[in-house]
Amino acid sequence: SAAVNPQHLGINSMGSAQCCCSDQRLPVRPLPQYAPYQSDSSGAGLALRPSPASVLHALPSHNFFSPKAPDAPPAVAGGFWGSCCGPPSGTLSQDLESQPQFRRSLLPYCMDLGDEFRSEKMTLCILPYERNWLKQYGETMVSSNPTSNVILKSVFACAMIYAQILSTFGWGSKSMFYGIYLTYWTLTVQNAYHLANLGMALQAFCGRPLPLPYSLQATTALRAIAEPCALIVSMLYALGTHFQDRSLANVMVHGVNGAVVLLDALLGRQTSRLANNLWGFAYFLIYMMWTVLHYLLQIGNQYGERCIYHGFCWDDPKVASLNFLLIFTIIMPMTSLLVWSLVWVRDCVISDTDRHRYLAANPLHDPWGGCRMCFQCCCCVLPCLCIGYAVWFERGCQLLPRSDWKKGSFLVCEHEGGPLESQAEAVFQQIVVMVRSGLNGLNKMEAR
Numbered sequence: 001s002a003a004v005n006p007q008h009l010g011i012n013s014m015g016s017a018q019c020c021c022s023d024q025r026l027p028v029r030p031l032p033q034y035a036p037y038q039s040d041s042s043g044a045g046l047a048l049r050p051s052p053a054s055v056l057h058a059l060p061s062h063n064f065f066s067p068k069a070p071d072a073p074p075a076v077a078g079g080f081w082g083s084c085c086g087p088p089s090g091t092l093s094q095d096l097e098s099q100p101q102f103r104r105s106l107l108p109y110c111m112d113l114g115d116e117f118r119s120e121k122m123t124l125c126i127l128p129y130e131r132n133w134l135k136q137y138g139e140t141m142v143s144s145n146p147t148s149n150v151i152l153k154s155v156f157a158c159a160m161i162y163a164q165i166l167s168t169f170g171w172g173s174k175s176m177f178y179g180i181y182l183t184y185w186t187l188t189v190q191n192a193y194h195l196a197n198l199g200m201a202l203q204a205f206c207g208r209p210l211p212l213p214y215s216l217q218a219t220t221a222l223r224a225i226a227e228p229c230a231l232i233v234s235m236l237y238a239l240g241t242h243f244q245d246r247s248l249a250n251v252m253v254h255g256v257n258g259a260v261v262l263l264d265a266l267l268g269r270q271t272s273r274l275a276n277n278l279w280g281f282a283y284f285l286i287y288m289m290w291t292v293l294h295y296l297l298q299i300g301n302q303y304g305e306r307c308i309y310h311g312f313c314w315d316d317p318k319v320a321s322l323n324f325l326l327i328f329t330i331i332m333p334m335t336s337l338l339v340w341s342l343v344w345v346r347d348c349v350i351s352d353t354d355r356h357r358y359l360a361a362n363p364l365h366d367p368w369g370g371c372r373m374c375f376q377c378c379c380c381v382l383p384c385l386c387i388g389y390a391v392w393f394e395r396g397c398q399l400l401p402r403s404d405w406k407k408g409s410f411l412v413c414e415h416e417g418g419p420l421e422s423q424a425e426a427v428f429q430q431i432v433v434m435v436r437s438g439l440n441g442l443n444k445m446e447a448r
Contacts, residue, residue, distance in 0.1 A: 086125030090216030093128060102358040106377055112344060112355055113274075121275040124217035129354055133211055136270045137197070137219075138204025141346065146205040152267060153201045156260050157194040163252035164191055170249070174302035180294060181308060182287055183237070183253060186229045189283070190257060193222035197264070224276040225283045227261050228335040232327065234258030235335075265343055271354075272343035277336040284332060288312070288324050394418035 086092050105111040115121075126133055138146045164187055171178055178184055196219040203211050237243070237254040265272065291307075295314040300306055307313035311323045347353040396414035404410075 084123055085214065085217050086123055088213035089210040090125045090133065090214070090220075091210075092120075092123065092125045102355045104359065106380065108348075108353075108355060109341075109344065112353065113340075115354075116274040116340070121273045122278065124220045124276070126216070126271075129358055130271050131269065131352070131357075133200075133216055134204050136268075137200035137211075137216075139269045141267050141269065141350070146201070150198070150201045150205050153194070153198040156264055157191070157198045159252075159256065159260055160187070160191050160194050163187065163249075163256060166249035167253045171302070177300075177302045180290075180299065180301060182229075183233050185287060186226070186233050187253060187257060189222060190226040190230050190261065193219065193226040194260075194264075196222055197268075220276060221279050223270065224279040227265060227339045228277055228280045228332055229283060230257045230261045231335045231338070232331060235331070262339075262342070265339055266346055270343075272340045274336060274340050277332075280336065281328065281332060284328060288328075291320075390420055391418070394420055 102115075103111065120127060126136070130136075138149055140149050140152055143149070167184060167187060168175070168178065196215065200211060200215060200219050203215070234254055234257060243251070243255070291309070291312045292314060294308055295306060298306060301308055307315065312320050314320050344353065347356075394415070395418060397411050398413075399411050400409055
């Protein structure tokens with residue numbers, strides 16, 4: 001059959017494509033075309049509904065955009081890195097270097113998590129198979145009405161602006177030290193994000209066909225910084241001081257900020273990409289460079305101390321470096337994964353993940369899905385069975401007669417523990433020691 005025009009494949013406004021990941025063409029057969037994810041009047045929508053549109057006459061090879069189509073868009077000049085910021089509208093429509101091949105899976109969370117490490121996920125633009133910008137920035141999880149979205153984004157922005165205003169009080173003649181702290185760096189970036197997010201909501205409310213040039217990219221980058229860093233500020237302060245200072249300004253700056261970014265992620269419709277959090281890592285690295293510069297220039301703080309934070313005091317480079325590595329390699333990845341996981345669960349609740357939309361648009365692209373899921377089930381269960389048998393044999397266990405089951409006793413073992421359990425316990429104890437050591441270092445960061 002002839003190559004199919006991308007327009008005939010049903011590339012909809014959300015980015016779903018009526019195509020297949022197969023490398024071979026299938027025989028001509030009528031297939032139902034699926035409409036894009038549509039929100040009803042009461043909420044964000046629950047499912048993808050069939051559309052009475054024309055049937056597919058052929059399924060193109062490869063992925064979303066067939067390279068054999070005569071009018072297929074050319075590949076991005078200079079590769080992916082040449083279009084990191086993409087077109088001004090923030091929507092990528094070019095053929096990507098590596099397309100996803102979503103499959104039905106027994107562990108969709110792990111499969112989708114692995115899919116986050118493709119190169120195009122680093123872009124600040126909207127990918128072809130993601131929901132379009134009007135849905136991301138014009139709807140909420142509880143309503144598809146743009147007005148309610150503007151109200152919600154306005155509440156978040158006003159709350160954080162109020163927190164920033166409160167944080168400027170009480171400095172007196174020491175106000176020059178306001179800008180040295182990570183707390184206020186992050187609070188400023190978070191306010192910039194909420195204002196940019198509100199601006200995107202207003203553009204969607206006005207029904208603009210495309211957002212203002214590069215406004216979408218700026219909002220995405222600011223969100224990638226604000227979400228993990230705001231949570232880190234709240235966590236470090238809670239661990240270091242246990243909120244001994246419960247004044248309104250302190251709670252707003254160190255507690256409400258983290259709650260607001262979580263509510264924004266859960267109630268909004270924006271997609272979340274782990275790769276975008278590299279902007280947050282770069283931001284934290286820049287702040288660490290600032291702490292070194294601050295120390296070398298002997299700027300000091302409002303308490304007359306040379307260092308900004310005790311945990312990042314470069315009088316002891318070893319402790320400061322270890323605290324930096326602890327945050328940079330463990331805490332930041334965990335907070336980024338936490339936000340991504342919450343957004344993934346949010347989308348799963350309404351069946352609107354990238355996987356759901358792609359599989360609904362391509363119902364026959366995975367004919368061996370059932371067999372593969374059975375194989376995955378065996379691969380998951382078999383290691384557990386092997387470990388269980390090893391422990392059973394190591395302890396010398398045996399089942400009791402059925403007459404003893406009524407008493408609540410099912411088995412008896414000759415030995416307690418064994419080499420396998422001893423090794424596992426030793427590894428666990430080492431992890432506990434490392435975690436306690438890290439927490440002790442974090443407790444010094446905000447302690448005064």
